[in-house]
Amino acid sequence: MKRLLLIFSLLLATAFHLSAQEDDDADESIRDKMGEYIQKKLGLSSDEAKKFQPTFVQYFKDWRSAIRDNRGDVLKRKQAVADVQVRYRDRFKGIIGEQKSNQVFNHQRDFINQLREEVKDRRRDNNRRRN
Numbered sequence: 001m002k003r004l005l006l007i008f009s010l011l012l013a014t015a016f017h018l019s020a021q022e023d024d025d026a027d028e029s030i031r032d033k034m035g036e037y038i039q040k041k042l043g044l045s046s047d048e049a050k051k052f053q054p055t056f057v058q059y060f061k062d063w064r065s066a067i068r069d070n071r072g073d074v075l076k077r078k079q080a081v082a083d084v085q086v087r088y089r090d091r092f093k094g095i096i097g098e099q100k101s102n103q104v105f106n107h108q109r110d111f112i113n114q115l116r117e118e119v120k121d122r123r124r125d126n127n128r129r130r131n
Contacts, residue, residue, distance in 0.1 A: 038056070038108060048096050063081060085105055089105075
């Protein structure tokens with residue numbers, strides 16, 4: 001009985017660990033594509049892009065944490081996201097200038113909306129194939 005419980009615990013821990021890795025990989029993929037999209041939309045030079053990328057990676061991590069940490073309360077989540085954006089707008093301003101730093105979040109919102117539409121289209125196509 002103890003062996004069975006031990007085996008079950010190990011399987012459960014392994015499955016949880018693998019699931020967390022898959023989420024991290026998906027976040028990294030989305031983050032990278034979002035960063036590329038924003039850099040392209042802003043028309044960053046190669047020097048600006050090199051300086052922007054590490055700051056954007058940290059911004060994305062903080063932004064995702066703000067969303068995850070405040071899932072249950074919409075107002076707190078919005079406030080936490082706004083706080084992160086204000087903090088990083090100043091950092092982006094030093095790298096890409098004031099005008100472009102204000103556009104980062106608009107382009108992020110556009111990217112997210114496009115991603116949602118793509119997911120919705122894929123689901124619709126999958127439902128059509130099943131029926």
